[in-house]
Amino acid sequence: TPLLSLEGVGKSFPNGTVALRGARLTVMPGSVHGLVGANGAGKSTMIKVIAGAHAPTTGTVRWKGERVVWRDPGAARSAGVATIMQHVPLAPTLTVLENVFLGSRGPWRLPRRRRGEFADLLDRVGYRIDPDAEVADLAIGERQMVAILQALATGAELVVMDEPTASLAEGERQVVFDVVRRLSAQGTAFLYVSHFLDEVLSLTDRVTVLRDGTVVEEGETAGYDEDR
Ligand code: ADP
Ligand code: ADP
Numbered sequence: 001t002p003l004l005s006l007e008g009v010g011k012s013f014p015n016g017t018v019a020l021r022g023a024r025l026t027v028m029p030g031s032v033h034g035l036v037g038a039n040g041a042g043k044s045t046m047i048k049v050i051a052g053a054h055a056p057t058t059g060t061v062r063w064k065g066e067r068v069v070w071r072d073p074g075a076a077r078s079a080g081v082a083t084i085m086q087h088v089p090l091a092p093t094l095t096v097l098e099n100v101f102l103g104s105r106g107p108w109r110l111p112r113r114r115r116g117e118f119a120d121l122l123d124r125v126g127y128r129i130d131p132d133a134e135v136a137d138l139a140i141g142e143r144q145m146v147a148i149l150q151a152l153a154t155g156a157e158l159v160v161m162d163e164p165t166a167s168l169a170e171g172e173r174q175v176v177f178d179v180v181r182r183l184s185a186q187g188t189a190f191l192y193v194s195h196f197l198d199e200v201l202s203l204t205d206r207v208t209v210l211r212d213g214t215v216v217e218e219g220e221t222a223g224y225d226e227d228r
Contacts, residue, residue, distance in 0.1 A: 001065040002029075004025070006026075006046070006049070006056075006062075009023045009025075009061065020042045022059070023214065025215070027158060027189055027191055028206075031205045032180060032189070032204045033207070034192050034200030034201075034203070034207035035194075036195065036200055037209060037211060041195075047083065047162055047193060049061065050083075050160060051070075053072075055069075077154065083159075086164065086167065090147065092136040095134055095135070097115070100118060100131075104150075104153040104155075115131065118131050118149075121153060125182060125183060127175070129142060157188065159188060160193070161180075161191070161192050162193045165177075180203060197209070207219065207221050
């Protein structure tokens with residue numbers, strides 16, 4: 001069963017713009033799925049439908065096979081969908097540790113349980129970061145990592161990353177890729193959104209290409225270049 005699927009999803013805005021037309025998407029558990037398209041193709045709109053920030057005008061969203069209607073972003077988050085935007089809205093004056101557990105439930109809400117849980121999360125991602133560093137002092141790539149840790153702390157099963165490496169240096173981007181691969185091997189699924197097909201080919205298992213609100217291609221990335 002797919003973790004997430006969109007079937008025939010359309011989205012029109014009050015001003016008459018049609019951002020999605022009959023779009024489909026299938027993300028399997030633990031997979032890394034690429035969503036690619038030029039500016040204006042409808043990627044952000046699709047992400048917002050998935051994250052519960054837009055109601056689709058037509059079509060069906062399924063989560064673990066069940067039809068869902070997310071009332072708001074909180075409902076999608078509670079179900080297990082985390083969204084990481086390019087400019088991560090972290091609390092700059094709080095520490096890494098405080099940010100990671102903002103909004104998470106469970107026993108590690110208790111401050112004395114947090115350091116152990118934080119160390120476990122770092123082991124899972126294979127990454128080192130000072131829990132007491134202030135977020136305002138971090139590089140952009142480190143903020144992305146804090147956002148990924150925050151998503152894991154909320155128990156996310158699908159992490160949607162919107163143009164996550166657009167403002168990263170090559171080395172930082174490789175760090176993000178390594179972490180995404182490692183977490184997907186542990187069962188977390190990713191929807192990795194980009195306007196460059198080349199960027200996603202080396203990272204993703206499958207890719208969906210949007211053009212003018214319509215899915216124009218969808219398939220495995222392995223051997224993509226050879227098949228063209
Ligand atoms: P992408 O993320 O691929 O750049 P978007 O989903 O942001 O594409 O936009 C798809 C189309 O929908 C564009 O034509 C955009 O101008 C339009 N659009 C996006 N949001 C709105 C909105 N709130 N109201 C009207 N039109 C919108
Ligand atoms: P807008 O395009 O102005 O965001 P939408 O109709 O897409 O308007 O969403 C309006 C509000 O309804 C959003 O703020 C969102 O939180 C909420 N919403 C999101 N998904 C749904 C849904 N499936 N059904 C009803 N309301 C929803």
